[in-house]
Amino acid sequence: MKGSAIGSNNNITKVISSNSPINDDIESALVTISDFVEKSENKAAQLLLKEFKEKLNSREENKSRLQQYWDALKATLPDIAKLTDACAKISSLFIL
Numbered sequence: 001m002k003g004s005a006i007g008s009n010n011n012i013t014k015v016i017s018s019n020s021p022i023n024d025d026i027e028s029a030l031v032t033i034s035d036f037v038e039k040s041e042n043k044a045a046q047l048l049l050k051e052f053k054e055k056l057n058s059r060e061e062n063k064s065r066l067q068q069y070w071d072a073l074k075a076t077l078p079d080i081a082k083l084t085d086a087c088a089k090i091s092s093l094f095i096l
Helices: 024-040 043-057 063-076 078-082 084-094
Strands: none
Touching: 024 043, 024 078, 024 084, 043 063, 063 078, 063 084, 078 084
16 A cells, blocks of 8 residues: 555654555554544654654665654654564664
C-alpha cells in the first residue's frame, strides 16, 4: 500500500513514497505510531515523527540517522513503548 498517507493529521503525516524501503508491516506500524503521537498532542514528538518519516522517505540510506530520530521520539514520548509490536517493527529498520 505504498504511496498512501500515513495517519490522519496533516501536521505530522507524510506520504510514504513508492521508493521507500519499507514493507507493509512497517507501514502499518507507522500508522499505529502516527495515531498515537497525534493523540498525545505532544508537539515535540509530532515534529520528531515528521522528521523521522522525511528521513525514511529520502533516498539517503542512513540507518544511524533514522535511529537517532527514533530514539529521540521514544525519549520525548516514553509511552510509545506501550506499542510493542509497532516499535519492534520500526526497530527492525536499524538492523544491519
